[in-house]
């Protein structure tokens with residue numbers, strides 16, 4: 559089998575773009591991948607185009623050989639944009655391999671280790687009372703894990719205010735759902751180290767399942783200081799590409815849950831390596847999944863075949879998303895993803911439908927401090 563074409567589909571749906579990558583072969587089997595760096599989709603299109611000459615004519619079954627060639631082929635590391643493009647290609651190759659062998663991808667990753675994959679949904683509201691009601695509704699809908707976020711006030715994020723608000727909302731939710739629903743909180747890198755420590759200490763008595771991404775990712779060493787002061791479990795890593803960027807967090811045990819994003823880290827090939835490395839430090843994986851049906855499927859296959867799995871980000875799972883572009887998606891029921899029996903990723907892609915959702919130029923939300931300066935969204 560030989561790769562004959564690599565196509566990119568930057569599409570807009572709902573409120574955002576998705577960059578889908580299709581790898582075609584001379585045997586009529588195709589594979590689908592997804593690019594994970596939101597708001598940089600056109601850079602992803604260019605990165606994939608740069609990689610195409612290394613792909614055409616190659617046997618798509620030689621996944622590791624292709625991975626190493628794309629990663630090291632051009633001397634200069636391409637950074638996270640490059641890795642997100644490489645991730646999309648890698649996931650597509652696993653899809654092809656599964657289809658060629660007549661097996662779901664999880665069977666190629668070790669087999670069906672669990673029967674279903676627990677996901678977390680989201681909760682939140684404008685007041686603690688609304689947040690509590692939201693958590694109660696979500697728990698009644700079947701979610702066993704829920705996550706809310708540290709919030710701004712109408713576009714202004716002052717860290718000390720945000721910490722106080724977050725604690726009030728989290729406490730109200732815990733009171734509402736009791737101890738049996740796991741509650742998480744995503745800081746979305748909005749705090750610095752002292753405010754993270756303040757948040758973590760205040761939240762301890764409400765037993766969070768994890769605190770996610772309190773700090774930006776440039777200096778993982780700062781998690782050492784957080785670890786000295788906060789006993790809540792930490793979930794970190796959704797912005798990271800390759801095992802090399804996870805290295806310090808794993809080896810120094812600076813996190814409890816690895817937020818691997820398969821569409822950034824280097825695909826299923828690299829995600830599998832990071833997950834196995836985490837296993838040697840009793841770190842569980844909580845794959846990041848804010849993207850579309852390809853990302854969700856890739857996460858499912860890794861989760862099904864990985865023992866050190868924590869919980870899966872639900873993201874858009876369970877919502878109606880891109881149903882014309884992906885007429886077949888992975889099954890979801892009552893807060894759990896279910897492993898499909900179909901070969902490959904278990905999804906079907908409609909190229910014509912994709913062309914009906916043209917790309918739109920977008921940027922992320924911009925938050926500010928009270929003095930007008932920029933702060934992280």
Ligand SMILES: [Mg+2]
Nearest residue numbers: 744770771796
């Ligand atoms: Mg996050």
